[in-house]
Ligand SMILES: CC(=O)SCCNC(=O)CCNC(=O)[C@H](O)C(C)(C)COP(=O)(O)OP(=O)(O)OC[C@H]1O[C@@H](n2cnc3c(N)ncnc32)[C@H](O)[C@@H]1OP(=O)(O)O
């Protein structure tokens with residue numbers, strides 16, 4: 052009997068030097084650095100540099116990356132035009148996915164033969180930086196157009212996180228808010244072979260191009276079992292209303308065997324390494340916006356669900372309410388995840404390309420037994436194939 056690894060659970064598919072998720076020690080390392088230390092000390096630009104290059108940048112390297120990021124911040128006219136063609140009812144994940152497709156199709160190096168699609172390491176690093184630089188404007192404009200607001204141009208005097216918030220809200224954010232947002236970007240950036248990253252690696256393994264791999268990864272991230280959970284957490288919070296409603300709400304949800312979004316993880320079974328850092332960032336926002344009710348609901352749902360099921364929150368649980376307090380629309384939450392995770396995805400795309408093997412697992416067939424079309428008379432080719440059954444396996 053063939054052993055099936057449903058959902059590839061527990062399967063080690065390849066090596067990676069980008070991050071280490073260790074559920075036994077509840078730790079997460081990016082290129083060897085604990086993510087908590089990075090979140091507390093580094094701007095997101097430095098974390099992106101680390102993921103791509105393996106080392107934290109020197110002051111000069113950081114300045115170079117920041118200069119390059121600023122060059123590609125503005126929303127390109129063709130990308131804006133493509134977004135504007137989409138209905139306002141389109142999900143923002145579909146909007147960002149479309150925008151990345153447009154960027155990919157417009158990349159001059161992306162033209163030509165499929166044999167050149169994979170690109171050189173230098174081309175792929177440059178594409179990664181450009182895409183990372185372009186995403187905030189796409190996400191920010193998406194939220195603004197849904198609100199009936201105009202595009203806001205980027206500000207050269209602001210670093211990545213402050214500029215992202217500027218382009219979204221059209222006003223400078225308080226340093227407390229910028230700091231919490233920057234932490235969330237760092238915490239979301241990378242997590243080994245999660246579903247979206249693995250999708251990107253599968254696409255890359257066919258020697259397809261970086262943009263196609265990112266488009267596929269966005270599709271995988273959208274689902275509520277993965278990145279879509281940060282949006283789903285807010286739907287749950289809105290549904291519950293206040294901390295006082297948690298017990299009856301949970302009684303019903305569990306009786307209906309519903310999944311409680313923002314809880315549980317394929318790898319971590321005793322809590323997600325990133326949650327305490329993001330919860331601390333949420334606490335600063337709760338204080339800044341004077342919204343103790345948010346913390347009360349957060350704590351009540353967490354303690355009730357953990358005590359009943361022994362299943363702990365994942366990163367999407369504190370991120371959802373944090374993004375809500377900052378002022379992002381609920382549907383914008385998972386696009387924010389894209390803006391961060393594009394750094395991890397592209398690091399994996401480059402790693403996969405550097406030591407490639409086509410990713411193509413086997414399946415165990417459990418369909419109907421072989422059967423034949425009535426009246427079919429085998430031709431010479433079919434007869435020859437039937438004589439070599441081992442070649443058809
Ligand atoms: C950044 C991220 O992408 S983190 C993940 C974000 N996703 C979510 O928050 C969605 C909610 N969580 C889940 O659906 C799951 O915990 C997953 C998909 C993340 C992990 O799933 P798996 O490792 O495959 O665990 P699986 O889904 O098999 O769960 C094991 C058991 O715990 C239960 N369980 C797991 N998570 C939850 C949950 N959030 N709510 C209710 N029950 C849950 C399952 O129903 C299952 O119960 P059973 O054995 O009685 O059937």
Ligand SMILES: O=C([O-])CC(=O)C(=O)O
Nearest residue numbers: 241242244245246317318
């Ligand atoms: O690792 C996973 O399966 C999901 C996750 O937490 C992430 O991608 O950040």
